[in-house]
Structure formats: structure tokens, C-alpha cells
Amino acid sequence: MSKQQSSEVQVKRFSKAFVWAHGINAIAFIGLYITALPMYTDWFNWLYVVFGGPENARLIHRILAVAFILPTFIWLIFDHKGFFMWLKELVTWKKRDFQFFSEFVKELFGFKFKHVRQTFFNAGEKINSILQIFCAILLIGSGFPMWFPDLFPSALVQWSYFLHNVGFGLGFAVVLGHIYLSVIHKHSRPGFTGVITGKVPAKWAKSHYTEWYEEEVKKGNFPDLDDPKKNKKKGA
Amino acid sequence: MKKSVVSKEYQNLQKEIAKLQEQWKKSLNPDVVKPNLDQAAMSAGVPVAALAAIDFDISLFLQWIDELSKLIVDQHQELEEKLGEVRSLLNEETAIRWIDEAFSLNSIYFARFAEENGIDEWIPQFLAENALRPYLQLTADKVQDVAKAVHGAGCPVCGEPARLAQLEGEGKKVIHCPRCHAHWPEKRIQCSHCGNDDHKTIQFITVEGEASSQVLCCEKCKGYTKVIDTRQFISRPSSAILDLTSIHLDFVAQENGYQAAPGNLETNN
Amino acid sequence: MATEYVKLVDVTKCDGCRACMVACKNWNDLPAEPQDFLGTMQSHANVSADTWNVLTFVEHENSKGGLDYLFRHSSCYHCVDAACEKVCPESAISYTDFGSVVIDHDKCVGCGYCEQNCPFDVISLKEYKDKNGKEYRKANKCTMCTDRLEEGLQPACVTTCHPGAMQFGEKEEMLQKAEKRVSEIKERYPNATIYNPAGVGGTHTIYVLAEKPSVYGMPENPKVPTSAVLWKDYAQPIGKAMVGGVTMALVGAFVANKFFDKKGKEHEEDGGDRHE
Ligand code: SF4
Ligand SMILES: [Zn+2]
Ligand SMILES: [Zn+2]
Numbered sequence: 181m182s183k184q185q186s187s188e189v190q191v192k193r194f195s196k197a198f199v200w201a202h203g204i205n206a207i208a209f210i211g212l213y214i215t216a217l218p219m220y221t222d223w224f225n226w227l228y229v230v231f232g233g234p235e236n237a238r239l240i241h242r243i244l245a246v247a248f249i250l251p252t253f254i255w256l257i258f259d260h261k262g263f264f265m266w267l268k269e270l271v272t273w274k275k276r277d278f279q280f281f282s283e284f285v286k287e288l289f290g291f292k293f294k295h296v297r298q299t300f301f302n303a304g305e306k307i308n309s310i311l312q313i314f315c316a317i318l319l320i321g322s323g324f325p326m327w328f329p330d331l332f333p334s335a336l337v338q339w340s341y342f343l344h345n346v347g348f349g350l351g352f353a354v355v356l357g358h359i360y361l362s363v364i365h366k367h368s369r370p371g372f373t374g375v376i377t378g379k380v381p382a383k384w385a386k387s388h389y390t391e392w393y394e395e396e397v398k399k400g401n402f403p404d405l406d407d408p409k410k411n412k413k414k415g416a
Numbered sequence: 417m418k419k420s421v422v423s424k425e426y427q428n429l430q431k432e433i434a435k436l437q438e439q440w441k442k443s444l445n446p447d448v449v450k451p452n453l454d455q456a457a458m459s460a461g462v463p464v465a466a467l468a469a470i471d472f473d474i475s476l477f478l479q480w481i482d483e484l485s486k487l488i489v490d491q492h493q494e495l496e497e498k499l500g501e502v503r504s505l506l507n508e509e510t511a512i513r514w515i516d517e518a519f520s521l522n523s524i525y526f527a528r529f530a531e532e533n534g535i536d537e538w539i540p541q542f543l544a545e546n547a548l549r550p551y552l553q554l555t556a557d558k559v560q561d562v563a564k565a566v567h568g569a570g571c572p573v574c575g576e577p578a579r580l581a582q583l584e585g586e587g588k589k590v591i592h593c594p595r596c597h598a599h600w601p602e603k604r605i606q607c608s609h610c611g612n613d614d615h616k617t618i619q620f621i622t623v624e625g626e627a628s629s630q631v632l633c634c635e636k637c638k639g640y641t642k643v644i645d646t647r648q649f650i651s652r653p654s655s656a657i658l659d660l661t662s663i664h665l666d667f668v669a670q671e672n673g674y675q676a677a678p679g680n681l682e683t684n685n
Numbered sequence: 686m687a688t689e690y691v692k693l694v695d696v697t698k699c700d701g702c703r704a705c706m707v708a709c710k711n712w713n714d715l716p717a718e719p720q721d722f723l724g725t726m727q728s729h730a731n732v733s734a735d736t737w738n739v740l741t742f743v744e745h746e747n748s749k750g751g752l753d754y755l756f757r758h759s760s761c762y763h764c765v766d767a768a769c770e771k772v773c774p775e776s777a778i779s780y781t782d783f784g785s786v787v788i789d790h791d792k793c794v795g796c797g798y799c800e801q802n803c804p805f806d807v808i809s810l811k812e813y814k815d816k817n818g819k820e821y822r823k824a825n826k827c828t829m830c831t832d833r834l835e836e837g838l839q840p841a842c843v844t845t846c847h848p849g850a851m852q853f854g855e856k857e858e859m860l861q862k863a864e865k866r867v868s869e870i871k872e873r874y875p876n877a878t879i880y881n882p883a884g885v886g887g888t889h890t891i892y893v894l895a896e897k898p899s900v901y902g903m904p905e906n907p908k909v910p911t912s913a914v915l916w917k918d919y920a921q922p923i924g925k926a927m928v929g930g931v932t933m934a935l936v937g938a939f940v941a942n943k944f945f946d947k948k949g950k951e952h953e954e955d956g957g958d959r960h961e
Contacts, residue, residue, distance in 0.1 A: 219796065335910075350927070352931075
């Protein structure tokens with residue numbers, strides 16, 4: 181089998197709803213970070229000028245905060261099957277999930293590694309999801325008392341500042357890792373185009389998410405890449 | 417005060433000198449000053465110190481001049497030689513003369529002395545005046561309660577023209593002599609030079625941004641008095657320092673055509 | 686370094702004339718805020734962005750069953766360890782050499798963190814409008830008349846207090862005076878006490894109180910909120926270190942990848958796992 185051939189075959193990985201939800205979420209998240217940075221460290225005070233003053237930065241931050249909450253509902257409403265599958269995967273942990281990590285570290289630093297069979301989401305993505313859900317709850321939950329301090333007891337408002345700050349630091353680290361692995365790290369890059377187009381190369385899907393891929397083959401949704409007949413035809 | 421036009425350095429020198437003078441005064445036996453409280457002379461405006469018998473200790477006076485010189489040299493090394501020269505010119509006889517001339521504020525004498533001996537003009541009188549003050553201040557301490565001020569005569573103790581008043585208590589105006597530290601009360605709206613208390617011919621000049629001071633100006637005699645509300649101060653300076661740090665008020669008053677000692681110009685320098 | 690000063694408020698000498706409120710408005714050019722009658726002798730419920738000190742008034746039943754009318758000049762305490770300064774993300778709040786806590790309006794972005802964290806509830810945001818009609822906010826509170834202190838003058842409220850209920854001077858001297866005063870009035874007011882709460886490191890406005898602080902509506906044990914300490918002393922620095930750490934790790938990973946990529950070119954045939 182030649183590389184070129186197999187990468188031509190594309191399979192559908194993400195639903196439209198997910199692509200939109202993910203996109204809005206990502207943009208809102210980045211915007212929220214940029215509008216928050218000048219308050220996090222003085223280094224970024226020049227950003228106030230970019231936004232036209234702290235009042236505007238605050239306004240944009242709040243608009244984006246709403247945009248940040250929306251995607252969950254978009255995904256839930258337009259692709260509830262995908263949404264619940266994701267939730268189910270997040271709580272399902274097997275031996276292969278733990279094996280994933282030792283191989284992952286090798287891969288991350290460019291050593292030789294082998295793929296551990298994974299379902300739709302690999303263990304790393306699951307960790308990423310869990311951390312991001314955690315951060316989102318932290319950030320959203322603390323954001324409300326900060327936005328409407330008059331509606332909450334002052335102790336709660338005070339703790340919210342702390343939690344928002346924790347969410348900021350943690351969220352940044354998690355998202356940085358997430359972006360690195362999808363955009364910059366070469367083995368994962370098809371995942372990045374995939375989250376925009378919804379489609380990924382079949383070969384890549386098969387090696388990265390073997391279990392999921394084979395299941396879809398059984399259902400007749402995806403081509404069986406190991407089928408000698410098919411391969412021959414393609415290769416001819 | 418921040419607003420003062422006098423340099424911090426010079427203010428500090430003056431504060432140190434004031435401290436020394438306070439020590440010197442305390443070291444004096446109060447009996448060296450024997451005031452002669454001649455009521456007639458006093459009500460004619462003759463300063464008490466002029467009538468008092470003061471037993472000056474010449475060697476002590478010279479010692480004080482040495483201490484003063486040292487203080488100045490500490491801040492201005494370049495003056496060491498000059499001050500040494502002055503000291504070498506001072507013997508008992510000149511010291512007695514200095515005391516006399518300093519007492520009557522005879523700047524002409526001191527200027528000539530400086531010129532004849534080729535020293536900076538300010539040095540002789542500066543030294544003499546500051547070494548004389550402890551005696552004047554001691555005199556003021558002794559007669560403070562009996563000396564009565566006469567309008568136009570300046571300080572009832574040392575004769576220095578009146579130019580500085582402070583507000584006390586509920587707003588009582590008290591004139592303070594920056595030279596001998598004597599103080600005496602006066603009506604809030606009254607000229608300390610001619611006694612004019614007609615509010616129509618008295619006006620106050622204030623300086624923008626200065627909440628605690630004003631200058632009382634009299635249209636009748638063209639005299640002025642700085643009136644400072646030291647009740648607002650965090651710490652009250654001595655009258656000498658207050659007079660120094662508020663010197664910009666003198667400039668303002670003089671620019672407006674008023675004088676600290678109207679009609680008495682020969683003693684005002 | 687300037688001297689550290691303290692404003693000593695002896696509430697037992699206050700006769701409730703409110704001259705201090707007027708003096709404060711005058712000196713600081715603050716607009717009057719007409720208030721509805723509050724049903725007591727007190728004019729304003731609490732200090733605000735335009736009213737930096739308020740004379741509070743409580744009726745208190747004393748131990749003998751009689752009524753005491755308690756007045757108190759209330760304004761910013763100028764904490765030694767000020768929560769407002771701690772939480773300000775823009776370093777717009779700072780300590781002066783005099784010990785006062787001041788706000789730099791050029792740096793203030795109106796986030797209101799200080800307002801939410803002050804244990805005494807004496808700092809608040811004021812709405813402004815710029816010439817284009819755009820609204821913005823800045824924090825305001827008593828400055829201890831720092832502009833006057835710089836000129837060697839006492840705070841306006843202190844100079845205007847006729848019964849001498851307020852004094853201003855060097856910290857140690859004021860503390861001694863407070864102690865002396867409390868021992869003087871102990872007989873008349875057995876609950877008399879000095880209010881200089883340790884939970885905020887002490888304050889630069891110190892009270893001699895005739896009764897327990899809570900009687901005057903003051904917190905008994907005010908402190909810098911624990912959340913603020915965790916936030917500013919732990920979460921923020923750890924967060925910054927973590928962000929830096931993750932960035933470094935990823936840069937490391939990126940460089941390592943490039944490096945092994947070159948070395949690994951020969952193995953490409955058996956490295957069938959590379960899918961690009
Ligand atoms: S009392 Fe409140 S506003 Fe004043 S210094 Fe303390 S924390 Fe800041
Ligand atoms: Zn005099
Ligand atoms: Zn006159």
C-alpha cells in the first residue's frame with residue numbers, strides 16, 4: 181500500500197454541529213483570553229489600547245463569555261447522539277487508555293512509538309476534554325458572580341476571583357497543549373483539518389482510532405483498508 | 417513645606433542652626449539677662465533687649481561661632497578656608513563690636529568688615545547674628561508675658577520688624593518674631609505695623625494652591641504680615657524656620673508693592 | 686522616607702457636628718449627594734464614591750439600661766495590609782510613604798475587584814462620562830488627604846474637628862495617645878477599646894471606641910479575605926509559572942521532533958506509522 185493512495189480516501193469524522201460548536205468555542209475562548217490578558221499581567225496592558233479602553237475590553241469579554249457557553253447547546257441540540265457518545269467515552273476507561281500515555285510521550289518527543297488501539301476519542305483527547313470541561317465549569321461558574329456581584333454574597337464573589345484565576349492558568353495550559361498537538365505536532369495534524377472540514381484521511385483514522393474505525397467498517401460506513409481487493413483496485 | 421522656594425539643603429542647615437541655638441540658650445544661666453522693665457520706654461516702642469543688661473560671655477560667643485562654622489563647613493567644604501580666615505580675624509575686641517552691631521542689625525558695618533578683609537559679604541553678619549540670637553531668645557523667654565507690643569515698633573523684645581503671624585486655637589492671630597521667638601496676640605483684621613483695623617483698607621493676598629496661608633496687606637501704611645494657619649500643620653516648625661519656608665509670600669507681597677517694615681526701611685534688610 | 690502617620694479618631698469626643706464631612710467635600714471637590722431621610726440622624730447609609738466620610742450614628746442601650754448616642758467618623762482605614770491593594774490587577778492602588786492607601790486614576794480600569802474585597806466596604810466605583818458620552822468607571826475613596834500631607838498639612842477632616850475628636854501625627858505617638866485615652870475612659874465605658882485590627886496588619890485610621898466594634902457596625906475581626914491571599918499569593922504566580930512551563934515543554938517537544946526527524950529519515954521505511 182502506498183501512502184498517497186490511502187490518504188486520498190477521506191472518511192467523515194465530525195458532524196456539522198460539532199464542527200460549528202468546536203469552532204465557536206475555540207474563537208470565543210481565544211478572544212476571552214486576549215481580552216483578559218491585560219488584567220492578568222501588566223505586560224499586556226497595551227491590549228487595552230487595541231480594544232479601545234478597558235470598558236470595551238470588558239464588554240467584548242462579556243459578549244464572548246456568552247458565545248463561549250453556546251456551543252455546548254449547539255452540539256447537544258443538533259447532534260445529541262454525538263454529544264452523548266462523547267460523554268460516555270469520557271467516563272469509559274480501559275487498559276488501552278492507560279497504555280496510550282506511555283506511547284504518547286514517545287510520540288510527543290519524536291521517538292519511535294506504536295499505536296495503541298483507541299475508540300472515537302483517544303485517551304489523550306479524553307483527558308483534554310475532562311480538563312476543559314473542568315476549566316469551563318470553573319470559569320463560567322465564577323464568571324457569573326464577577327459579572328453580577330450584587331446578586332451574590334460577597335464571600336462568593338471573592339472566591340470567584342480566585343477560581344476564575346485558577347481556571348485561567350489551568351485552561352491556558354490545557355488549551356496550549358491541545359492546540360500544539362492538533363496544529364503543530366505533525367502526527368496529529370489531520371485531526372486539525374478534520375475538525376474544520378469534518379473529514380479525515382481514512383488511513384490516519386484507522387491507525388489512530390482503530391477500534392472506532394473497525395466498528396464503522398462493520399457497519400459498512402467506512403472502506404476496509406485491509407481488504408486486498410479494494411487495495412488492489414485502488415492501487416491499479 | 418513642599419511649596420517653599422527655599423532649597424531643602426538650606427532649610428536643613430537652618431534647622432540644624434536652630435537646634436544649636438536652642439542648646440546654647442539652655443546652657444546659659446538665665447541670670448545673665450537682667451531686664452529693665454521701664455514702662456515708659458516700652459510703651460514708646462523701645463525693645464526690651466535694648467534696655468536689658470546682658471552679661472555676654474565673649475569666649476562662649478567665639479565658641480559658638482566656631483560651632484556654627486563647623487556646621488556650615490560640614491555642608492559646604494569649599495567654605496572651610498574662608499571661615500577659617502574670618503575666625504582668625506576675631507579677637508575679644510571685635511567680638512564685642514560684632515555683638516553690638518548684630519544687635520542693632522547694622523549691615524553697613526558688616527559689609528564694610530567683609531570688604532576690608534576680603535571675605536564674602538554675607539559671612540560676618542550671618543555668624544554674628546546667629547551667635548547673638550540665643551541671648552535674644554533667652555530675653556524673650558524671660559519677658560514674654562510682660563512685654564507689650566507697640567504698633568510700628570516691631571518686636572517688643574528685639575525690635576525685629578513684625579512680618580509673621582500664626583493662627584491658634586479657634587483662629588486667634590498671634591504675631592511671632594522669627595528672630596527672638598517672642599510672640600504677642602493681635603486682632604485678626606489689624607495691621608501689625610500701623611494698627612489699622614478698618615476692614616475696608618485691609619486685604620488678603622492668597623497664593624493659589626496654598627490652603628494654609630495668606631498675606632494681610634494694609635492700604636494705609638503699605639505694610640504686610642504673613643498669616644499662616646499652622647493649626648493645619650502636621651508638625652509646627654519654629655518661627656525662624658516658618659519665616660524662611662514662607663519667604664515666597666514675602667516676594668509676593670513685595671511684588672504687589674507692600675513692605676514688611678513700612679516707613680522703617682533702614683532696619684529692614 | 687517620610688514619616689508614617691496615623692489618624693486617631695476618638696469617638697467619645699465626637700459631638701456629631703459633621704464638619705468633617707463638609708471639610709472633606711470641600712477639600713476634595715466632591716459633589717453633594719442628596720439623600721432621602723434615613724429615619725435616623727445619620728445622613729448617608731455608608732461612604733460612597735462621592736462621600737468619602739460619613740458620620741455614623743447608633744442608639745445603644747448601655748449596661749445601665751440608658752440610651753447612648755454613638756457617633757463615629759467613618760472612612761477608609763488605610764490598612765497596613767490592604768486587601769484593595771492586593772487584589773488590584775493593574776497595580777493602581779498603592780501605599781504612600783505616609784502610610785495612606787491611594788488610587789491612581791490613570792491606571793484604574795474600573796474592574797471593581799477592590800470594591801468587592803475591602804473588608805470595610807469603603808471603596809467604590811464612580812461612573813464617569815467622557816466627552817463622547819462613553820461611560821467608564823474608576824474606584825474612589827478617602828485619600829487621607831495625601832495631597833495635603835505632601836505639603837505638611839493634616840487631613841482636612843482633622844483640622845476642622847472642633848471637639849478634638851480627631852488627631853493626626855506620628856504612628857507611635859498616636860498609638861500611645863490611644864492607649865492613654867482608653868485607660869482614662871475605662872471607668873465610664875468598661876468596654877472601651879482601641880480599634881487597630883491585626884487581620885489587616887493594623888490600620889492608619891485608628892479608633893478609640895467606647896463600646897465593642899460591632900456596636901458601631903464595625904467588623905470585629907476584619908481580615909484580608911483568604912480567597913484574595915490564595916488568589917494573589919498562590920494561584921496567580923503558580924498560574925504564570927505553569928503557563929510558562931507548558932510553553933517551554935511544547936517548545937522543547939517541537940525542537941526535539943525536528944531533531945529526531947532528521948536523524949530518523951533513514952528509518953522511514955519501517956516507520957510506517959508516519960502519516961502525513
Ligand atoms: S479600608 Fe478598604 S479601601 Fe481602605 S485601605 Fe483597607 S482595604 Fe483598602
Ligand atoms: Zn524679636
Ligand atoms: Zn498699616
